[in-house]
Amino acid sequence: MNCQKCGLPKELCICETIAKEAQRITIRLVQKRYGKHTTVIRGIDSSKINIRDLLKTLKSRLACGGTYKNGELEIQGDHRQRAKAILVKEGFPADIIEIS
Numbered sequence: 754m755n756c757q758k759c760g761l762p763k764e765l766c767i768c769e770t771i772a773k774e775a776q777r778i779t780i781r782l783v784q785k786r787y788g789k790h791t792t793v794i795r796g797i798d799s800s801k802i803n804i805r806d807l808l809k810t811l812k813s814r815l816a817c818g819g820t821y822k823n824g825e826l827e828i829q830g831d832h833r834q835r836a837k838a839i840l841v842k843e844g845f846p847a848d849i850i851e852i853s
């Protein structure tokens with residue numbers, strides 16, 4: 754299967770890599786009602802990155818629930834540090850990810 758953007762086979766295509774490097778991602782902790790914590794990841798461009806796959810990866814590695822809405826990934830619980838580590842492992846450069 755070839756990339757729809759550059760036409761190269763998937764294993765040669767670097768479109769997603771370029772997209773990952775051009776972004777700025779913030780990870781923050783939000784306190785929901787009843788004191789529940791949610792880790793919110795913002796800044797991932799869903800038009801360039803397969804956000805569903807990324808969410809699935811985060812949920813299974815962190816063993817928790819999560820959703821994608823309004824352009825943000827929401828993961829139940831405080832997983833800021835681990836979420837960053839997972840994003841880095843998935844190919845996002847560490848220096849574009851900011852934890853607040």
Ligand SMILES: [Zn+2]
Binds near residue numbers: 766
């Ligand atoms: Zn491509």
